[in-house]
Amino acid sequence: MNHAILPRWFRERERSRVFTPDQTFARRVVLQMRPVTRSAGLVWDYVPSFARPMVAATTLLLLALISYQMMSPTPFPDDSSIGIVEAYLGADGTTVDEWLYRGAEIPDGQDLLIEISVAEAFE
Amino acid sequence: MELDRERIVRAKRGETEAQEALVAQLAPMVFRLASRFFRSREDVEDLAQEAFARFFQKIDQIRPDENVVGWVSRLTINVCYDRLRKIQRERTAMEAYTAEPRYAKPEAADDAYEDVRAALDNLDPKLRMPLLLKEVEELSVKEISVIMGLSQSNVKIRLFRARKKLAGVLENRGVTLSGVAKGE
Numbered sequence: 598m599n600h601a602i603l604p605r606w607f608r609e610r611e612r613s614r615v616f617t618p619d620q621t622f623a624r625r626v627v628l629q630m631r632p633v634t635r636s637a638g639l640v641w642d643y644v645p646s647f648a649r650p651m652v653a654a655t656t657l658l659l660l661a662l663i664s665y666q667m668m669s670p671t672p673f674p675d676d677s678s679i680g681i682v683e684a685y686l687g688a689d690g691t692t693v694d695e696w697l698y699r700g701a702e703i704p705d706g707q708d709l710l711i712e713i714s715v716a717e718a719f720e
Numbered sequence: 721m722e723l724d725r726e727r728i729v730r731a732k733r734g735e736t737e738a739q740e741a742l743v744a745q746l747a748p749m750v751f752r753l754a755s756r757f758f759r760s761r762e763d764v765e766d767l768a769q770e771a772f773a774r775f776f777q778k779i780d781q782i783r784p785d786e787n788v789v790g791w792v793s794r795l796t797i798n799v800c801y802d803r804l805r806k807i808q809r810e811r812t813a814m815e816a817y818t819a820e821p822r823y824a825k826p827e828a829a830d831d832a833y834e835d836v837r838a839a840l841d842n843l844d845p846k847l848r849m850p851l852l853l854k855e856v857e858e859l860s861v862k863e864i865s866v867i868m869g870l871s872q873s874n875v876k877i878r879l880f881r882a883r884k885k886l887a888g889v890l891e892n893r894g895v896t897l898s899g900v901a902k903g904e
Contacts, residue, residue: 602883603855607836611856615755616764623743626772627736 723788732779743772746792753796756852757804757845759837767803771796793867797849801868804845839889847882850875 601608644652693716696703704712723745730738750771754764774795782788840848850868853859861879865872 600879600883601855602851602886603836607833608856610833611756611852614759616751616761618744618747618751618765618768622747622765622768623740626743626747626769627740629769630739630773630776 725784728779728782728788731776732782739776746772746775746789749789750792750796753793753857754800756856757800757849763803767796767799770803771799774799790866794869797867801845801849804848808845835890835893839886839893842889843882843885847878847885850878851882851886854879 603611641649693713703709723742727738727741731742747768750768751764754767754771758764758767771792775792778795782791840852843851850864850870853864853867854861859867861872861875864870865875868875870878
């Protein structure tokens with residue numbers, strides 16, 4: 598039993614109204630597709646979109662730090678026991694800085710008081 | 721339609737020649753489906769391109785035993801549905817700001833055809849699509865359910881509603897189906 602509501606002449610006319618792809622369609626589709634296929638293997642594509650700004654900012658910060666380190670006048674200390682802060686302070690540090698950051702021997706009693714008052718007087 | 725499995729594997733690997741051959745083989749079917757829902761060549765071609773873009777984005781998900789033709793049909797129907805919904809939303813928004821009548825009578829020579837066509841265009845896509853697939857493409861309820869990702873009973877309900885609504889719309893336009901159905 599046919600329940601069709603659309604008249605037969607309409608259905609036939611609609612059936613004959615079919616567009617067909619031209620000769621260049623397949624080539625155009627593939628050409629359009631190419632950039633998508635090429636970038637599919639990049640690491641960036643695997644980073645979820647919500648995390649991309651954070652990853653980009655972190656990468657930029659890291660790159661900036663690395664380039665600063667490379668161009669900084671303060672070289673990395675050769676001695677592995679001296680950290681970057683110690684190396685930075687080492688250039689013009691006070692006696693107190695020496696005690697605090699470089700593990701220098703602290704004098705006892707009266708001598709310590711004299712050393713501190715001398716250091717404060719110079720600051 | 722039988723597809724060469726080897727060609728699909730090569731297309732997955734990104735071989736341009738295989739991808740092109742696959743598009744050439746599937747394009748007539750995609751164009752035919754899109755022609756059911758869109759009236760201009762530009763729209764149909766644009767939709768087909770979008771369908772193939774989605775196809776190649778998801779080509780890695782195709783299993784070896786997958787019915788690729790069915791898969792592409794579903795994809796095309798989804799792309800058509802998305803586009804029709806977008807058009808419907810835009811039209812609704814336009815109508816909210818203009819005083820244009822919803823069913824403006826087209827100034828075409830073939831009034832009966834344009835009447836039915838316009839009535840169909842104004843049906844909700846979720847009703848129009850199964851109706852056209854059933855009555856014009858002559859697909860079975862089962863085939864429509866597979867292609868649209870619906871249950872068979874849902875397809876039947878949509879077909880019933882589509883027919884009822886279309887009859888109502890045509891009646892509102894002053895066109896009775898017996899009057900439209902020339903030669904029937």
